Amino acid sequence: MEILVCVKRVPDTAENEFELNSEGNDLDRDDLVYSVNEWDNYAVEEAIQIVDRVGGSVTVATVGDEESEEILRREMAMGANNGVLLSDDAFEGSDGKGVAAILKSEIDSGNYDLIMTGAQADEGAAQVGGMLAAMLDVPYASLVNKIEVVDDKKLKVGREIEGGNQEMSEIELPCVLSIQTGINEPRYVGIRGIRKVAKLEIPVKGASDLGLDEGSVGNAGAKVKRVDYFVPDLGEGAEMLEGSTDEIIEQLIEKLKAKGGL
Amino acid sequence: MAEIYAYIPHSSGVADDTALEFPVAAGKIEPGASVTAIVTGSGADLDKVAESLTSAYKEVIKIDNEALAYPNAEIIRKVLCNIVPKGAIFLAANDTFGMDLAPGLSIKLDAAFAADVVDFEGIDGGSTLKLVRQELGGAVSTHVTCDISSGAVITIRPGVFAPAEEAEKAAGGSVTDKSGEAGDLSVKRRFLEIVEAEAGDVDITKSDVLVSVGRGIEGEENIEIAEELAEAMNAVVSCSRPIVDAKWLEKSRQVGTSGQTVKPKVYMAMGISGSFQHLGGLKGNPFIVAVNKNPKAPIFQVADVGIVEDILEFMPELTEKIKEL
Numbered sequence: 001m002e003i004l005v006c007v008k009r010v011p012d013t014a015e016n017e018f019e020l021n022s023e024g025n026d027l028d029r030d031d032l033v034y035s036v037n038e039w040d041n042y043a044v045e046e047a048i049q050i051v052d053r054v055g056g057s058v059t060v061a062t063v064g065d066e067e068s069e070e071i072l073r074r075e076m077a078m079g080a081n082n083g084v085l086l087s088d089d090a091f092e093g094s095d096g097k098g099v100a101a102i103l104k105s106e107i108d109s110g111n112y113d114l115i116m117t118g119a120q121a122d123e124g125a126a127q128v129g130g131m132l133a134a135m136l137d138v139p140y141a142s143l144v145n146k147i148e149v150v151d152d153k154k155l156k157v158g159r160e161i162e163g164g165n166q167e168m169s170e171i172e173l174p175c176v177l178s179i180q181t182g183i184n185e186p187r188y189v190g191i192r193g194i195r196k197v198a199k200l201e202i203p204v205k206g207a208s209d210l211g212l213d214e215g216s217v218g219n220a221g222a223k224v225k226r227v228d229y230f231v232p233d234l235g236e237g238a239e240m241l242e243g244s245t246d247e248i249i250e251q252l253i254e255k256l257k258a259k260g261g262l
Numbered sequence: 263m264a265e266i267y268a269y270i271p272h273s274s275g276v277a278d279d280t281a282l283e284f285p286v287a288a289g290k291i292e293p294g295a296s297v298t299a300i301v302t303g304s305g306a307d308l309d310k311v312a313e314s315l316t317s318a319y320k321e322v323i324k325i326d327n328e329a330l331a332y333p334n335a336e337i338i339r340k341v342l343c344n345i346v347p348k349g350a351i352f353l354a355a356n357d358t359f360g361m362d363l364a365p366g367l368s369i370k371l372d373a374a375f376a377a378d379v380v381d382f383e384g385i386d387g388g389s390t391l392k393l394v395r396q397e398l399g400g401a402v403s404t405h406v407t408c409d410i411s412s413g414a415v416i417t418i419r420p421g422v423f424a425p426a427e428e429a430e431k432a433a434g435g436s437v438t439d440k441s442g443e444a445g446d447l448s449v450k451r452r453f454l455e456i457v458e459a460e461a462g463d464v465d466i467t468k469s470d471v472l473v474s475v476g477r478g479i480e481g482e483e484n485i486e487i488a489e490e491l492a493e494a495m496n497a498v499v500s501c502s503r504p505i506v507d508a509k510w511l512e513k514s515r516q517v518g519t520s521g522q523t524v525k526p527k528v529y530m531a532m533g534i535s536g537s538f539q540h541l542g543g544l545k546g547n548p549f550i551v552a553v554n555k556n557p558k559a560p561i562f563q564v565a566d567v568g569i570v571e572d573i574l575e576f577m578p579e580l581t582e583k584i585k586e587l
Contacts, residue, residue, distance in 0.1 A: 011398060013535070014477060017558050018401040027402065096365070096375060119361075123397050125377035130365030139336055139450040142362045156454070161358045164459030164513055164521050169334075172450035182507035223374035223409040232394075232403045238552060238568030245576065248569055249583045252551065255567055259549040261471050261528035262495060262584065 001056035001149070001173075003047040004112045006103055006132075007040040007075055009068045010122035025228040036071045039118025041078075043179035045186040046147060047116055048079040054149050057081040059110070063091055063102050072202055077193035078186070088206035093219025100131035101217055105210040107136065113152075115176040119143050129178035139171050142178040264288075264385065264410070266297045267346050268353040269363070271333065275310040277301075280355040282318055283423040287353060290382035290423070291391060296320055297353070300345060302338055304331040316435035326441045335362035336449040343370050344445040349413045351391075356417035357519070364417050373413035376406060380422050385410070399537050400560040419538060462514025464498050470527045471497035474517055475505060476540075478533015478554060478573045482510040488532060491577045494584040500524065502534045518543040533573040536561030553577075 011018070015033040020026070047058040059082040060075040062068045072083035086102050094102065107115060117129035119142060126142065133140030145166065146158030153173055158166040160180045171177075207214050215221060241248045256262045268284035270277050281299070288297040299319040301312050304326055312324040325341055342363075346352050352367065354360040356378040368375035380403075381394035389411040396403050408414055466472060473492040479485060485499070492499045499515065506516045517524050518540045525546030532553050534540065541564060544550075552565035555572045562568040569576065 013399045013401065017556050018398055019558075020402075096377075097369070100369075124395070124399070125365075125375075126361045127365040127375060127377055130362070131369050131375070134339075134366035134369035140362070140366055141451060143358055158457065159358065159362070160520050161456075162519055163523070164516065166457040166459075168454040168457060170452045170454060175450070181503070185509070224376055225407050227405040227407055229397075229402045229404050238550075238562045238565035240562070240568045240570070245571065245579055248571070249580050252567065252569065252580070253583060253587070255549075256495075256528065256551070259528055261497075261530075261549065261551075262587070 001050060001054055001113045001152070002059075002111055003051065003056060003114045003116065004059045004061055004107060004110065005040065005043045005047050005075070005080065006115070006117045006128065007044065007060050007062050007071060008037045008118070008121045009034050009062065009064055009071045010037045013122075020229060020231065024230070027229055034067070036074055037118050037121040039120060039179060039181055040075070041186040042181050042183050043116040043118050044075045044078055044080055045184045046179055047114075049184060050114075050147065050149060056113075059084065059112075061086060061103060061106055063087070063094070063099050069202055073194060073197055073200075074189055076197045076200060077189045083200075083202040085202055085204045086206075086210065087204050090207045090212075090214040090218045090220075093222055093225070094217050095222040095224040096125055096127035097131055097223070098217040098221050100128050100135055101221075102210065102212065103128065103132055104135045105212055106205065107132070109210075113173045114155075115174070117176070117178045119178045119180045126178065129176050133176035136174070136176065139175045140177070141169060141171055141175070143180045144177045145180045145183045147177070147183075264292045264295050265347065265350040266291065266295050266353065267350055268297050268299055269338070269342070269360075270299050270301045270311070270315060271355060271357065271359055272301065272303065272307075272311040275307040277311050277314055278355065280357075280418070280420050281315060282425050283355075283418065283420070284353050285318060286423040286425050287379075287382065287418050290384070291351065292385055298323060300325070300342070302327075302330045302333070302341060304328050312437045316433065316437060318433055318435075320433050320435040322435055322437045323440050324437055325444050326439065327444055327447060329447045330444075332453045333359055334449065334451065334453050335359060336451045337447050339363055339367050339370065340447065340449065341444045342367055344443055345440060346371060348372075349411075351410060351413065352415045354415070354417050355420050357420055360417045364415050368415035371413055371415060373415050374408050374410060376408045376414065376416045378419050379416055380419050396538075399535060401535075401558065421542065459513060462512045464515070466498055466500040466515055466517070467522055467524050469498045469524075471495050471530070472500045472517070472524060472526045472528070473497050473530045473532060474500040474502065474534060475532045475573075476502040476534030477504050479505065479510075480533075480574065482508070484574055485510055487574065487577050487581075491530075491581045491584075494581045495530075497528075497530070502537075502540045516543075531561050531565065532577060534561055535559045536564060
């Protein structure tokens with residue numbers, strides 16, 4: 001099975017405390033730690049496991065700047081066979097539809113049976129997979145937490161739905177699946193693994209390589225645009241307990257007693 | 263005036279809570295805008311839902327077909343392409359169905375797409391809808407502009423557009439049957455069955471006090487620290503999603519929209535950042551104590567009491583003090 005996994009380099013929510021810049025309109029990006037979008041690691045792991053079972057190859061693709069190459073290399077260290085970086089100044093400011101259009105032109109140049117994305121990324125929109133499927137006119141399933149290969153024509157997939165339940169469906173290939181965390185345990189990648197793939201060539205493709213009209217992607221083609229970042233004023237928020245740990249615990253115990261916690 | 267449609271999820275003949283939230287959202291998109299409800303399904307359950315919606319919507323469109331008895335987003339997307347007019351604003355809930363349905367629908371309708379919207383700030387110049395979203399797991403909010411000149415597909419976060427309790431529900435609407443306009447319902451994804459979540463060793467929904475752990479617990483070996491605190495408080499241990507993904511606790515311990523819905527009296531959020539999916543599983547207005555070493559963790563915006571400490575150091579000390587009582 002030929003599998004393409006779409007991945008993204010994102011600010012790591014587990015490693016960063018997000019602050020606004022001095023103008024208050026963007027994140028303070030100076031010291032941000034970036035990594036592979038968490039959901040994407042599960043998608044790549046799942047793709048590798050499928051290929052281990054039924055044969056084929058895994059290609060990882062991303063839309064981003066030159067720094068995004070490092071995440072492709074990381075996923076190749078996990079076991080992806082190929083990587084491709086889709087990068088062009090004209091791609092900057094793309095909305096979800098723009099990103100999906102860029103990925104679609106790369107997919108059109110290959111012969112893929114299965115396309116995977118993470119269920120969502122840093123923007124929390126969970127949009128690119130569904131858009132890609134609609135553009136490619138193939139079936140789609142989101143929030144997938146189980147994949148069984150039935151034969152070379154179809155898969156049996158589970159979707160995570162409300163209440164921890166799982167919706168099982170049969171889906172025809174080719175298709176697009178967005179992968180939910182927890183579907184597997186993504187393998188660990190060490191420094192040595194990264195070194196092994198350090199010299200592998202990763203092709204870079206721009207708008208003209210992909211046959212894309214520059215006006216249809218990037219800021220020029222975007223209908224949805226982020227104006228600024230802000231921290232909402234949500235009223236009072238929590239009463240913050242302060243002092244030494246002993247003092248805090250003393251206050252907390254009184255409150256827990258009053259509220260039925262002790 | 264914007265033309266607005268909303269897809270109403272339902273099960274067993276009862277409309278989802280979001281049914282009352284779409285009119286509130288529409289009013290924020292454009293004051294006075296009315297919304298047409300679209301409901302799909304089959305038989306008596308569908309009729310019951312459609313009828314119930316006439317108290318909140320002037321117009322209700324129902325599509326009745328056996329193929330729609332289970333809400334398969336692949337089929338419903340095809341139906342909606344024949345029902346939602348070009349240029350309209352289409353609303354769905356940002357739940358597991360809406361996430362399946364909506365992004366692809368925006369492509370098929372050639373409309374703009376905005377996901378998981380938490381607020382609207384009106385329309386500028388007739389075609390620029392201003393809205394608010396969150397990014398990075400709720401750590402920051404963003405103002406977003408959305409060009410609606412060729413329509414828009416928008417998912418709203420469930421719960422944030424809840425109507426005021428005194429809101430009158432007397433739209434006196436009527437149901438229009440458009441089953442004949444549904445079109446071709448053949449798709450390449452066939453629903454098989456629902457596999458129900460497995461019951462766990464402990465029922466976290468039955469406990470008045472939950473000691474709930476998140477990423478801040480750092481390792482499986484530290485779960486024990488939370489268990490000791492829970493024991494001292496006569497509580498049970500629950501958790502957020504990453505703990506289940508890491509297989510440190512069973513799925514039945516997970517609080518959130520994809521896990522259990524709980525209604526404790528006291529909720530101890532230990533090292534939990536507080537994503538909306540997690541908070542979506544927390545009902546009944548519990549007293550929330552949040553301990554997190556990140557002072558900017560979103561959980562502090564919803565907690566009653568906040569403490570900026572490392573839970574791995576704080577929990578054992580709290581356990582000791584409680585035992586001394």
